[in-house]
Amino acid sequence: MIRDPAYSVEPWQLRERYLDHRLLARSESIFALANGYMGLRGNLDENDPHALPGTYLNSFFELRPLPYAEGGYGYPESGQTIVNVTDGKVIRLSVDDEPFDVRHGQLRRHERVLDLRAGVVRREVEWVSPSGRAIQVRSTRLVSFAQQSIAAIEYEVTPVDTPVRVVVQSELIANEALPGSLKDPRVSAVLRAPLVAEAASTTSSGAMLTHLTRESGLRLTVAMDHEWAGPPGLRRTSEADADLARTTVTGRLAPGERLRLVKFLAYGWSGRRSATALRDDVAAAIEGARYDGWPGLLSAQRAYLDEFWNSADVELDGDAEVQQAVRFAMFHVLQAAARAQDRPIAAKGLTGPGYDGHVFWDTERFVLPVLTYVRPDAAAGALRWRHATLGLARERAATLGWSGAAFPWRTIRGQECSGYWPAGTAAVHLGADIADAAVRYVNATGDRALDRSVGVDLLIETARLWISYGHHDRHGVFHLNGVTGPDEYTAVADDNVYTNLLARRNLIAAADAAERHRERWGVLAVDDDEIAAWRAAAAAMAVPYDEQLGVHPQVRGFTLLQEWDFDATRADEYPLLLHFPYLNLYRSQVVKQADLVLAMHWCGDEFTAADKARNFRYYEQRTVRDSSLSACTQAVIAAEVGHLDLAHDYIGEAALMDLHDLHRNTRDGLHIASLAGAWLSLVAGLGGLRDHDGTLSFAPRLPSRISRLAFSLLWRGQRLRVTVRPHEATYELCSPGAAELECRHHGERLLVTGAGPVTRPIPALVAPGPAPVQPAGRAPRRRETG
């Protein structure tokens, strides 16, 4: 699990220095290119060898039955699985009569670079065929941010020392064979041959294939087109059949002569548009790409990223590995979200089939708060997508006998696809996470239009759920019983502090929103009595507290549960859920992921500093981080309570989750929320960013090995840049014509204006006591680098 020497540490790129077959699967996820609309796994151009070929379109899914050994009322019977669509990445090469395959012959050199500023993956290969022909292959792959349905590949072959005949086959392949699924339930169900061929045609310089899914009724059209250059005498053919289209370019090259091919790929899909309309859409996309040409695509890509990094970059002196990792992380967050445009941001983005391509709560909890500050348009799109599924969420609530909206625990299209309700339907905090993301987005952006068109509906319908789900007991206290909080090792428990605190905010925010938007009362059937009920439930909300320990139990009674025997748990028994029954986990004080600690991040104004310190210490001892959604939050609170070096360790874990494959499942796709968490761990952790109640505040403080941290964020249209050094922090408005921005620095009110930066000293740290202890063997890896 330590850094693999194949990957280099460089500030703005990730370089794979040689091809290690053990890393093949991980690299396919890490070198994936996507734009939120489409995603291509980092398969080799020639496709073989591969671990998992993958091409995905956001929301393009197939249905599959969800079976139950014993069914129950309200169990979803149909699931949704992302489809590996027609693969347009494939460019095969034959050298004389031998296929180019890195497993055969001699691989003199094989390097891949993910360039985080150019937004491309470059590959350079020098290969000697089994019969001794040496060639160089260079390719550059791009999924366009500027043109959402376009990907392109520049492919070049040059013989090194002897003339060769080369055959380059550029393909579209549908219904690729996929390796069998694993037993691990986290790994996606594999769908075999999900596409039914509808049309296939060739053009003068490419081909087009159209397919339909069997059950979900979606239509997909993929086109490829080509430019080529090389010595005279090249021969070119195109052919197209049901599941295969191929454009072949053949020629004879002298040493140093180059055959260059540019492949343009366009993807279009719809559940509604006709076959002919879709064909024309895709043809138009191809024409648009050819009009800009390869250089135009490259320059637009760089311009898009320059603007992104302007607000999204985080600079870090003192930990080069994390510096690289946080940029890698933000690049992939962008790739998951940029052109999602009113479609979901899935847990794995578009980098692999993990979790069936579903979106969960962590999009709203971890990803949207980051996008809100660096790409607010993408956050708005994701909120509009949730709003678009509100009708389905209302239906689901009605099925379950609840009021308001019950959003799905996991879904692609909006229908509940979870087959295990104790960790799905019962995790009602999802509604509060959505509401909270909307509130924070509106606060940070001042986007009144979204508040009106999306926010008020989401807030009111989620608030309604709490009223029907909870009740006032005979003492008047309002309880939310039988809920599963963020920690999936505790389920269907009572009064989860995280859920209750967020539900309280949700209720108050709904009441405020309803009062702001009386024009929606009629449509939503809101009245004064209902608003009063929301405020009453919020005021009476139970928040369990263990007076004896001075600790908040994450659910009622938690601190009296049996302790987990960590000393008797072997290293190979993690993750625990694969080695112990849920029943044992649920009955014990063992925490998969930050839960009460997560509450202390997002509802930090509800805890005293002393409670935070005690709580953090208590849960550190019991948190195993079997979820990738834990380290970033532990970093944030470790920093707040003064354990800065521990915070640094957790930052490393969050940022390196995928680069170091810490959960051994990066092969199935990247952990987008954990990658967003890398930003949170630095900006909310070391920077101390909080935005409770619409106030922007910072409490920056650096760990011993970091000498400088700089980041930017957007606040109501202005860009604020914060630079933290060991003893001072500087705040500067960077937007042209910026007026002023009010924020807090360690509690002190600051007014930052366009007149220039404001620098303040960082107060001395009050010693936080001895370092917290983690379960045996579960401490994060120490950051030792300089």
Next chain:
Amino acid sequence: MIRDPAYSVEPWQLRERYLDHRLLARSESIFALANGYMGLRGNLDENDPHALPGTYLNSFFELRPLPYAEGGYGYPESGQTIVNVTDGKVIRLSVDDEPFDVRHGQLRRHERVLDLRAGVVRREVEWVSPSGRAIQVRSTRLVSFAQQSIAAIEYEVTPVDTPVRVVVQSELIANEALPGSLKDPRVSAVLRAPLVAEAASTTSSGAMLTHLTRESGLRLTVAMDHEWAGPPGLRRTSEADADLARTTVTGRLAPGERLRLVKFLAYGWSGRRSATALRDDVAAAIEGARYDGWPGLLSAQRAYLDEFWNSADVELDGDAEVQQAVRFAMFHVLQAAARAQDRPIAAKGLTGPGYDGHVFWDTERFVLPVLTYVRPDAAAGALRWRHATLGLARERAATLGWSGAAFPWRTIRGQECSGYWPAGTAAVHLGADIADAAVRYVNATGDRALDRSVGVDLLIETARLWISYGHHDRHGVFHLNGVTGPDEYTAVADDNVYTNLLARRNLIAAADAAERHRERWGVLAVDDDEIAAWRAAAAAMAVPYDEQLGVHPQVRGFTLLQEWDFDATRADEYPLLLHFPYLNLYRSQVVKQADLVLAMHWCGDEFTAADKARNFRYYEQRTVRDSSLSACTQAVIAAEVGHLDLAHDYIGEAALMDLHDLHRNTRDGLHIASLAGAWLSLVAGLGGLRDHDGTLSFAPRLPSRISRLAFSLLWRGQRLRVTVRPHEATYELCSPGAAELECRHHGERLLVTGAGPVTRPIPALVAPGPAPVQPAGRAPRRRETG
């Protein structure tokens, strides 16, 4: 759901006076004949029409995969389903060229009688064929108690007024087509064509078929043999093919002339014996039956039942319907258990495919305490079966990370087959139920041999589970968290009073048994420290109590949960589990079946009288009886707390569960535990039988409409007969040469000797206050009959 007029009320038989096609499925269960080894549903001789043909052999099952939409550690992957084996009941009849089918022609008369003393079903039919031929058919069917593998049918045809040619086809049919399964998860999965033909042969007067199951590897051999009589000129043929054997008798009958056939059926199966051994076993069984002949089988059947009724009969004056029903109930309890002989007693006995033919906890909780007092040998056999599965239960516990034995929630062979752990694996009370059944059996019988060979192992291994499952909290209190008690509308909750009280007894009983049987310490690796840990856990066991209400919450916190809105629940929304998600049920104060009230029955010495009265009233308001395992217990406690007419109502419900099809699923098989509960509701309810701590006590008291109750029970080899009248009760030892028996009558110590009956007055009832209230629409039907 009221009594169907097709069924008559008579003291010793159940008569179906005419054929109502709507009752076909129910009657197939009600007229089922079984002996614990084999069971034949009450299908018509000619098999058509039928709802569900069924022939079952105890423990003859097929495996089937258990699928999960989302799997989890420790989920069983293979289930066991009882197989509808080769059907030997079928005797078809053709009259001239028309098949005898009650749906065609004219059915002048159709009567079936289940004779509870003779142990047979008699059928009498007068039918006119579509072309006007009138015939009488009489048949008598028997499943032998004396010869476990034998069933027999006497079949007679007589033309009424015109000569006819009759063809009688007596068959063995394997892999009968079954109707499709229903959506209700309680209904068994249907297995299609589970039997693979291995051999088929004919004999001079019958045939034999041998089959194998595909997955479970069990071999089944079925033979039929025949005697016949009639006018001269009868023609007889036999043939046998893979899935069909047929013996045909053809002849011409003048009016009044009779064709009589006696069919002998023998069933044998094994997972180990060879095909030839099994063939010989079955041939020997046929020879044994033919040796006794039809009259011999009839007389042995009656003798067996005479002895049974001697100890099992309950007499009741004042409610003829319940009088009949309790005899019907005890007859079917006997049919489920009599020759089970170290095999399980399934929830449906051998009367239908419901619950996949599985055995659950209710065998030990409801059936064995009855058998202990009326057929102790059958109780011992069922305990020996559990003991035989101890190795599997130890393996299951080890898989789950627990010590001792984790018996399966549902099984045929001993492996866990439950596909929903919150209502399966979490229902750990099962272990205590088994331990309790063993303790009560040994107490009542004085069977030291079973104590030594079975009891001590069961007690120790079940006690070990509590130690590993529970823990002492920081105050020293011992908790069993995350358990599901008897009430399946509350799951995975903490400190279920029923479970904790029984676990406490289990721990103490294990400690006592270990001290009684030091010879087992080596084998079981018991030592003094372990015994001390059992006693310490027992002494510190949590028993939650709501001081404010003076009520025991059935689980910790129950009395503060949300109330169910019964007024808003429609009658067609019961059973609730088919109309509401588990999540809503689990979070609410709604009770499927007696749970705390069940604890008050079996651990009644742990509650004060005042607590019992308050608890009963509290849970009455919240108990919907969606389980058949509730009314009998509510009867027992209603009687104890003085609500005698309510007790009478619940007795009626328990006793008439199947005769009146109160849960609308009698078609899938009878509710054996509820039928045993009918005995409990009368003997423990009105008779006040308790056997806490090995002491036999009674507190008889009759409701207003019952003028006399008499029952017997066996206590350490002696038969005690108790006769209760409104103002007095008489106790009499009826065994030849009985010495003396000590018991209590309303707390008073009585010594009953062979010298003669002892009569005591019944103390006046202290007024119990107003009648308890049930949820809207869920009150039991009032007993109005005289």
